[in-house]
Amino acid sequence: MNMDLSRRSFMKLAGAGVAATSIGALGFGEAEAAEIAHVRPFKLATTTETRQTCPYCSVACGIIIYSKGDVRKGDKAEVVHIEGDVDHPTNRGTLCPKGAALKDFVKSPTRLLYPMHRKPGSDKFERMSWDEALDRIARLMKDDRDANLLLKNEKGLDVNRWTTTGMLAASATSNETAWATFKFAKSIGMVGFDNQARV
């Protein structure tokens, strides 16, 4: 849940303001003003807070992601901190050793950035454009389906079964992605279609 100014960040901003003005009001003068000026503001105060859930196990702990920039406003947003959501009934703000290090997953040095292609027999990946990769995948799939879709069984019954290309779906994707994936896989007649639940 993105909030222009969440309760939490409002408190943080308000707190910082109160401290500054009350110290000033006490009349400590320029030395104190200089002291205040070099105190770094709380770094989360100006970040965007987003309600999220941990993507690892099925406890699905609530987390809050703090980002620089707000994707809702069209900004390029970058995660700067992740912590447990104290409002969440299950984890009440706590996280395990995996959840506590979630930022490392988002910013892992081995995150994939570009579509890559390995030619048959090659010992390396080479960059490929999305268009080229997707066109080629669609062509390979259609050709295989056209060649191998079993339309009827020996009794003449429509079976429309495609066994020569299969898919494993990801049980860390959202329900919504899963539904789009389901529609795609079942409509093309793919039967070798499973997810981690089987394993």
Add this chain to the structure above:
Amino acid sequence: MTNAWTDIKNTDLVVVMGGNAAEAHPCGFKWVTEAKAHRGAKLIVVDPRYTRTASVSDFYAPIRQGSDIAFLNGVMKYCIDNGKVQWDYMKAFTNAAFIVKDGFGYKDGLFTGYNEEKRDYDRSTWDYVIGEDGFAVTDPTLEHPRCVWNLLKEHLAPYTPELVEQVCGTPKEKFLKVAEMIAECSSPTKTMTSMYALGWTQHSKGSQNIRAMAMLQLILGNMGVRGGGMNALRGHSNIQGLTDLGLMSHLLTGYLTMPSEKDTDFETYMSTRQFKPLRPGQTSYWQNYRKFMVSFQKAMWGDAATAENGWAFNYLPKLDVPAYDILRMFELMNNGKVNGYLCQGFNPILAFPNRAKITSSLSKLKFMVTMDPLETETSRFWENHGDFNDVDTASIKTEVFQLPTTCFAEEDGSLTNSGRWLQWHWQASSPPGEAKHDSWIVAQIFLRMRELYRKEGGAFPDPILNLTWDYEDENEPTAEELAKEINGRALSDLMDPTDPTKVLVAAGKQVVNFSQLKDDGSTMSGCWIYSGCWNEQGNNMGRRDNHDPDETGAYLGWTFAWPLNRRTLYNRASADINGKPWDPSRKLLEWDGAKWTGYDIPDISPTAKPQDVGPFIMNQEGVSRLFARGMMRDGPFPAHMEPFESPVENVFNRKMRGNPVARVFASDAAQLGTSAEFPYAATSYRLTEHFHYWTKHNRVNSALQPEFFVEISEELAAEKKIEHGGWVRVWSKRGSVKAKAVVTKRIRPLICDGKPVHIVGIPLHWGFTGSAKKGFGPNSLAAFVGDANIETPESKAFLVNIEPSTAPKDKEVNV
């Protein structure tokens, strides 16, 4: 889970068996701590290893992996022999009184009807006697010798504490202590919860492990009550969601099932699915199957699905086998019968058993596509990494596409947790580089294929050309659009059944939940059990009211739970036959004379009279099943079976290997080892610092657990002259790995069938990509056989040998 994580605080006894929640589900396990601290609950752990869950338990009992049924049957027998049964619950809410057909029996480890050649049972005798009125015959006095209760007692008779010790290696006095603690929960005011995970599922009889505990819970009256239930702690964040949505070979959405070749048309398909009640007045909710199925077909194919064409039934592929499960697909692949494979967020080279076979299979593909936010071993299966991936790169002709996807932080959507809560999350950051949402990638492949079919024609293009894809931007359906489609809407005005002049739901509006779905094509819904998730009230999955009236742990205002926001399944069973809560201090529902009231959404019609309608509304019987009829391939009662690779013989039938009806492909049978060659019983597991093969990409987690190791006992280490921290080689009939040895008191040898059994523990988090040191996984060693009912591989029990060794070698790189 039948209950929620937050409900565990209501329990009196937690039994962790087949799982290790403190390490694998740490923040959920905190509710066990809560129950211990505030209710005085006790924790029992039964596991081959003294895990971190065991370290905070009140009682720990060791067990040999793969012998859980013998243990649980032993506990059931103990409870029945000692009168520790919640009699009123068991009599009213189970099929104990149902009379079973003559002919059904069990002898020498096998049920009636076994055909060795087919490796299958003729299950025709595994059923009830049906009376002339069409209903099952019962004897509520439980005196009939053929009633389920008496057959169950007979079946359990051999499972004495002595037999449990012989089979499981659990010392008799420890078993009895566990049985005694569990038996206390037969009181209507004491509840036990079962928390299990892959320690129970990854066996060739995994489904029966779970069934055994479910039966025990029914005998004790612990299903449907606060602090009770069967709580499967699912592995991934949305493994529940993907199962619910039917992303499996044999499923459609909401546990509707894929048609087989026997289903020649829509009506034939329906005729075996609209289950009629087997007892008078029962709900048998699947009678509504047609409404959900027609609405599903309308969600898929819209106007192309009509009454005239059987709702486009022939668009669905028909199965000729129970499922093209992952084991079958890789067997086909290894035989050169699969050309293409898409791996979305999945790393089979580390996840599936017999890695050598997986590598060989992938090498025979023409093309493979991976979609993942991270590097995976699978996407680089062709790359040589010395001992860590010893392949001949040039000879592998598979064309590979590695597509970068977003991760959770970069997307909107919902995940279904273990407790069936659909929780919405919001995008927080921008994707790195050119990474794209999985839904975008799937849409792109689909749209490009559709375009090719439009231009060129091809094999049966109809289901592709007519698939509904009416999203505002067809290139990227939004999470909101997809969620609304899952919920379902009216396609024409739905009239109020009590007032035909009144429009209940106008055409185009979201249905409130699945109770409004129709079988005449006037509604659509992608997944009926999720209906209600995004209706005209808005996105119920995004609700964040964390109030909990009377602190029951229900949190009805927090997100959305399927079905109908219900938090505890079978919750009508929390009250007695007259609708009074068994335990007034733990009320969930109560009959007020006219309707069900309480803290949860009733799992029964709100006005169904307690004496008339049973709590298990999905079952034709209205009650739960202690006897499963022919619904499970390997028996209506759980029976002890050894793993396919076991250090000991099956004491019920010394010639029988593994599960007698589990499918084994010929090439895999040849790769099963014996205890003479491979004397040690291996098992696999997670560590708390890692999540599968993802977190080895994280620097923090890699620093916490940097290197692959195996755990062995001091006794085995002494016998094999293995040093703590030294290198060992561990090998099975299928592969070999090298690891650091952790010599520990956490694992002890067990005495099973008169001989010592040493256990080798193998964690599963290493590969050859990421920030951690390169290593191996237990899947290099595990056997390629699956559960007889669902084909989950037997990754928790296999045989290995072990010896001191030297460090593995990486590929030498010439700089």
